[in-house]
Structure formats: C-alpha cells, structure tokens
Amino acid sequence: MKTYSIGVLAGDGIGPEVADEGLKVLRAVMADEGFACNFIEYPYSGAYYLKTKELVPERVIDEWRALDAVFLGAIGHPDVEPGLVERSVILGLRFGLDLYINLRPIKLYAEHMCPLKGKKPADIDFTVVRENTEGLYAQIGGILKKGTPDEVATVTGVYTRQGVERAIRYGFELAQQRAADLGKPARLTMVDKANAIRPHDIWTRTFAEVGREYPDVAQDHAYVDACTMWLVKNPEWFEVIVTTNLFGDIITDLGAMLQGGMGIAASGNLHPGKTSMFEPIHGSAPKYAGKNVACPLGAIAAVSMMLDYLGEKSAARRIEGAIEHLLASGAIPSADARSGLSTTQVGDMVVEAIQGVKLYSAQRVG
Numbered sequence: 001m002k003t004y005s006i007g008v009l010a011g012d013g014i015g016p017e018v019a020d021e022g023l024k025v026l027r028a029v030m031a032d033e034g035f036a037c038n039f040i041e042y043p044y045s046g047a048y049y050l051k052t053k054e055l056v057p058e059r060v061i062d063e064w065r066a067l068d069a070v071f072l073g074a075i076g077h078p079d080v081e082p083g084l085v086e087r088s089v090i091l092g093l094r095f096g097l098d099l100y101i102n103l104r105p106i107k108l109y110a111e112h113m114c115p116l117k118g119k120k121p122a123d124i125d126f127t128v129v130r131e132n133t134e135g136l137y138a139q140i141g142g143i144l145k146k147g148t149p150d151e152v153a154t155v156t157g158v159y160t161r162q163g164v165e166r167a168i169r170y171g172f173e174l175a176q177q178r179a180a181d182l183g184k185p186a187r188l189t190m191v192d193k194a195n196a197i198r199p200h201d202i203w204t205r206t207f208a209e210v211g212r213e214y215p216d217v218a219q220d221h222a223y224v225d226a227c228t229m230w231l232v233k234n235p236e237w238f239e240v241i242v243t244t245n246l247f248g249d250i251i252t253d254l255g256a257m258l259q260g261g262m263g264i265a266a267s268g269n270l271h272p273g274k275t276s277m278f279e280p281i282h283g284s285a286p287k288y289a290g291k292n293v294a295c296p297l298g299a300i301a302a303v304s305m306m307l308d309y310l311g312e313k314s315a316a317r318r319i320e321g322a323i324e325h326l327l328a329s330g331a332i333p334s335a336d337a338r339s340g341l342s343t344t345q346v347g348d349m350v351v352e353a354i355q356g357v358k359l360y361s362a363q364r365v366g
C-alpha cells in the first residue's frame with residue numbers, strides 16, 4: 001500500500017485543535033482510498049519556544065525535505081515577540097523548502113456565508129497564486145539606531161526574474177487547467193503596483209513576455225489597490241490572480257471573507273514536484289484556544305489540498321464534496337466560532353458525510 005510520510009506541526013492556540021480534526025478526516029478517507037500515512041510530529045511553536053528557547057534547527061529543515069508533505073495547524077503565541085516563531089516555522093518552511101507558490105483558492109460554498117449582497121457560489125470561485133519566497137518577505141533590511149530620534153528602518157523588496165517568472169508561469173498553467181476542468185474561461189490577472197513602485201515593472205514585463213506563450217489565456221492586469229476594489233465589486237471577474245508575496249497575503253484575507261471567513265480558507269505552499277506544505281490561512285486565535293469552538297474547516301480543506309497535491313484526487317474530492325455539502329445544506333451554518341457546533345463536532349460531521357453514514361440534504365434545513 002502506498003504510504004506517505006507527513007510531517008505534522010500542530011503549533012499554537014487553536015492550531016492543535018483544528019489540526020486534530022484535519023487528521024481525523026484524513027484517517028477516515030485513507031483506509032477506503034487504499035493509502036496509508038505515517039505521521040511525524042514536530043513540536044515547534046511559540047509555546048515550545050517559551051519552554052525550551054528552541055526555534056527550528058537547520059537539520060530539521062533537511063529532514064522535512066525528505067517527507068512527502070507537511071501539514072501545519074497555526075503558529076503564533078501572545079507571549080512571544082511578534083513574528084519570531086512565525087518566521088522560524090512558517091517562513092522557515094517556505095524559504096527552506098523553496099515553496100515558491102502559495103496557492104489560495106477562494107470558493108464560496110453557500111450563498112448565505114458571503115458578506116456581499118447578491119453574490120452566489122458561481123460568482124466567487126477563483127484562485128490566488130501568491131509568490132511565496134521573495135518580495136518584502138525576503139528579510140533584507142533592518143533597523144539602525146533603534147529607539148533613538150535618529151532611528152532608521154529599511155526593507156528591500158526582492159524580485160528576481162526567475163522568481164517572478166516561475167510564479168507567473170504557474171498562474172498561466174493553472175488558468176489553462178481550470179479552464180479544462182471547470183469549463184470556465186481561461187483568464188489570468190496579474191496584480192502589482194508598478195505605477196508607484198517602478199521596480200514592479202519586472203512583473204509587468206515578465207507577464208507580457210511569458211503571456212505570449214499562452215495566447216489561449218485572456219490576460220488582465222490590475223494595480224493592487226484597484227484589485228481590492230474589484231474583488232468586492234465584481235469578484236466574478238476573477239479566475240486566477242498571480243501576485244507578489246505581500247499583495248497575495250493581503251488580498252487573500254479579503255478573499256477569505258468573500259468565501260465565508262478565515263475559518264474556511266486553506267492554502268498550499270508548493271514547490272511543484274517536491275515536498276510541499278499545507279495550512280489553513282488563519283492564525284492561532286489565542287482567544288479561542290482550548291475551548292473547542294474554532295472552526296476546523298480551513299484545516300480540513302488544507303488536508304484536501306494536500307491529498308490532491310499527492311495525487312490522491314478521489315480522496316481530495318470526497319473531502320471537498322463533504323465540506324461543500326455540509327455548508328450548502330446549512331448543516332454547518334457558518335465557518336467560525338459562532339456556528340453553535342464544536343470543533344470536534346464539525347470534524348465528526350465531515351467524517352460522517354464522507355463515509356455516507358449520514359446524508360445531509362438541502363431539505364434538512366428550512
């Protein structure tokens with residue numbers, strides 16, 4: 001039987017609770033889909049740092065490279081200096097494994113979950129391809145004369161031709177793939193801010209050059225400020241968006257709200273063909289930690305993305321189908337801590353829906 005080695009970083013706050021539900025669902029599908037998983041747990045988190053002062057050691061990053069995938073719950077602890085553990089674990093994975101694509105699908109499963117008036121599931125179904133190893137996240141910069149009136153802070157955005165091109169190429173391929181799979185128009189929107197930040201011109205030019213190889217994909221460009229406006233006004237215009245690291249970070253929180261909240265949004269940090277990492281896009285939400293109220297659907301959707309990446313397409317589709325069914329039918333009324341369902345109940349419902357033990361139908365509500 002095919003056995004995958006999966007690294008698990010449950011992390012902080014609600015991370016362990018939602019990760020448990022993701023793994024519960026994974027265990028439920030793997031038996032009848034004919035594959036197995038070996039889970040290797042890693043303790044790195046803010047809580048672990050407070051206890052041991054240990055961040056992710058270099059040798060562990062080497063170890064991760066040998067796994068099939070990594071699954072992460074959430075990282076971030078209120079008692080640790082902001083960003084310290086996030087940079088070590090999340091950016092450690094992204095940079096250490098050269099996970100140059102952050103794939104963030106934005107899909108509305110039930111009309112009532114969308115805060116925009118009159119938008120239906122067919123209107124909100126696009127994917128953001130966020131460049132994941134460069135830009136303002138490259139950690140080039142620093143602070144001089146800190147805390148004095150002469151303090152100077154600098155940060156350099158890094159955009160390499162190779163880094164920009166591989167993200168854009170991935171965007172084009174994905175646009176073609178979605179067109180073939182979903183029968184929707186092949187369209188790619190590239191988002192930068194080249195009017196004010198002139199070096200972003202490398203994005204504009206690379207997009208135009210690479211775009212000549214994809215005449216079947218409609219090509220569109222938006223500055224990031226306008227993009228946020230269109231995302232609210234006409235989200236149905238978007239199929240695939242490719243953008244810089246920071247802009248991708250920002251617009252995908254907006255995207256998560258369009259699909260019903262941070263509790264449902266998932267992401268894949270990919271180096272196509274190599275070990276990749278999958279995580280819900282929400283943080284550790286310390287105020288909900290240990291209460292069994294956080295929504296695990298983002299983590300469960302991340303498991304579905306991980307299985308899809310590993311080639312377990314049927315298992316991935318079954319999980320996504322169960323999520324869609326439970327949300328569209330109203331059996332799970334919302335993807336947040338106020339759904340009236342506990343974290344573990346939501347996990348159980350997804351498992352039951354997958355196993356077909358209980359069928360939630362649209363007639364069940366109303």
Ligand code: IPM
Nearest residue numbers: 076086087090091249281283
């Ligand atoms: C995300 C998060 C991270 C990011 C943080 C936790 C470093 O916001 O995955 O979107 O900025 O990329």
Ligand code: MG
Nearest residue numbers: 249250253281
């Ligand atoms: Mg973010």
